[in-house]
Ligand SMILES: Nc1ncnc2c1ncn2[C@@H]1O[C@H](COP(=O)(O)OP(=O)(O)OP(=O)(O)O)[C@@H](O)[C@H]1O
């Protein structure tokens with residue numbers, strides 16, 4: 070089976086000026102390779118600042134202007150460049166952005182969702198998506214500032230998945246949601262995968278990721294320090310990197326034994 074998304078040796082760096090004209094290169098992601106087959110949920114887990122959002126933005130071709138990307142990204146076996154990503158985004162490829170600030174503050178929810186389309190079919194599809202996340206049609210009449218954080222997040226998710234995407238990139242989709250809603254939303258990602266989509270789930274929450282993931286990539290400071298299957302997390306001895314072990318130990322069901330093993334220590338490379 071051909072992967073829906075295939076990433077080979079992806080590196081992302083930034084050029085920054087310091088003290089006037091002196092330039093500095095900041096290496097964020099290094100040599101990342103990742104494949105997601107149809108039907109798979111791939112989780113990328115890592116702490117804050119490890120490069121998770123950059124990965125999402127790199128795939129979608131929306132990195133900041135001072136960035137540099139190397140390596141190869143293939144979607145359906147063909148190079149996914151900026152132009153193609155732009156064409157597919159919002160149709161075949163859906164991004165669930167990390168920040169709810171991606172909503173336009175001056176536009177009511179309804180028109181933002183329908184994106185100019187006025188036909189009954191589109192409206193029904195989006196209404197069904199909203200309803201799926203417990204949001205009634207009255208939500209369409211609200212401005213983003215009238216939504217709670219959790220509601221805004223559910224609007225973003227509904228908006229992303231209403232078009233039945235083949236590739237879902239969910240960047241930290243659950244903060245601000247109660248446990249039950251978070252679990253339901255992840256369950257829905259699982260369903261999308263079971264129907265044939267590829268899902269990239271970006272999160273710092275290993276425990277939630279393990280409820281639906283088929284493969285787990287652990288990021289530390291831009292480097293892939295572990296690739297594991299969910300089964301590997303049943304036994305800490307099957308995990309290799311100290312940071313992954315620390316994540317495992319910090320899971321509530323593992324009884325907060327974090328003190329017994331070493332912290333992330335020397336796993337991070339040269340930063
Ligand atoms: N425009 C930029 N210029 C320079 N460095 C940047 C830029 N954007 C991001 N970075 C750096 O890249 C690194 C990774 O950032 P990224 O947003 O991908 O982290 P993250 O894993 O998504 O974190 P979080 O869990 O907090 O969302 C950070 O160290 C950040 O400072």
Ligand SMILES: [Mg+2]
Pocket residue numbers: 121122123167240241
């Ligand atoms: Mg992020």
